[in-house]
Amino acid sequence: MPLTPPPLSLYVHIPWCVRKCPYCDFNSHEGRGALPFAAYVDALLADLDFDLPLVWGRTVQSVFFGGGTPSLMPPEFIDRFLQGASSRLRFAPGCEITLETNPGTAEHGRFEGYRNAGVNRLSFGIQSFDDGCLQRLGRIHDSREAEAAVKLAQDAGFDNFNLDLMYALPGQDLAMAEHDLQRAFALQPTHVSHYQLTLEPNTVFAARPPAGIPDDDAGWDMQEHCQALLADAGYVQYEVSAYTRPGRQCAHNLNYWKYGDYLGIGAGAHGKLTLGHDESILRRWKHKHPTRYLAEAGNEAVVGGDERITPERRPFEFMLNALRLVDGFELATFEARTGLSATMIEPQLRIAIDRGWLVIDAGRVRPTDLGRRFTNDVVALFLVEPASKT
Structure with missing residues (x-):
């Protein structure tokens, strides 16, 4: 998508x-x-x-x-x-x-x-x-x-x-x-x-x-x-x-909580941006120490790191933010901001619903009172561990 x-x-x-x-x-x-x-x-x-x-x-x-x-x-x-x-x-x-x-x-x-x-x-x-x-x-x-x-x-x-x-x-x-x-x-x-x-x-x-x-x-x-x-x-x-x-x-x-975009400028600032030209999500952060930042701002050297968020990691990142909200999120928003079909997260949603952590109503996913007490456990359902190298 x-x-x-x-x-x-x-x-x-x-x-x-x-x-x-x-x-x-x-x-x-x-x-x-x-x-x-x-x-x-x-x-x-x-x-x-x-x-x-x-x-x-x-x-x-x-x-x-x-x-x-x-x-x-x-x-x-x-x-x-x-x-x-x-x-x-x-x-x-x-x-x-x-x-x-x-x-x-x-x-x-x-x-x-x-x-x-x-x-x-x-x-x-x-x-x-x-x-x-x-x-x-x-x-x-x-x-x-x-x-x-x-x-x-x-x-x-x-x-x-x-x-x-x-x-x-x-x-x-x-x-x-x-x-x-x-x-x-x-x-x-x-x-x-x-x-x-x-x-x-x-x-x-x-x-x-x-x-x-x-x-x-x-x-x-x-x-x-x-x-x-x-x-x-x-x-x-x-x-x-x-x-x-x-x-x-x-x-x-x-x-932030709705997985929006933000430019991060300043020493140690983090940003997250959706790039339309290659359908990717970029995280970028700047060097932390003010002295180094002052010396290098404006060129590539100020960047402490860049990371492209893989499709496999996007559900976890999205949930890490959206499940903090009392009203949760719409499945259509998940699809628009991750570029993924909501069918990809159906197994995790079903587990969370069965445990009483989430409810779905008219396309909106909301955490229950119990789910808000166990937010970390709910979010962890969506974490895909990277394949180990052999």
């Missing part, structure tokens, strides 16, 4: 932060001294020029500045990048442009600058409103600064913003997890990302786990209790860890 190019997003990675958090496995580097923002914007635009031939004629539906801490970058540089990007790519009317921000970097006037530059959505890395939890997580802000940062953004005219919150934190109990949500609700976010602390490989916490992490049963109790609180407060769950006011889903992340 023919591959149909899906919606296209643009991801921009800003690699610096004030201090690396011990649980963080993202490509982030502690900034020391004056950071080379002007040179980095030049590198981003050169990187974009290098990738442009892969997306000629396509429209960008969303832009996301991630990190690191993108809010370390002053607004004038965000503005210069967006002006340069919009002169090279067609931005859709009302294009969602999100900037991740750390409350510890909020300053008077900065949010007005971001808004004037074209940013229309913010994502605050709050994690908790408990000062003890924040200290144990290695965050640079406290609860007072978190609330003040959100209010500064609201005063600047931002009415669409996400709050990131974590649960099952060291030293946290159920009442503390509930208190975090109540503090969040008082700020009236349009979107809440609520996810469990995990000890990711190659992090400080993985090497030296902190004391007092709640056990699995306690973590599950927090999840169920907090899901009920979010629902009661009017936040609809649409993905494993994403809750939203009606009509305020994150368009950028939805595109």
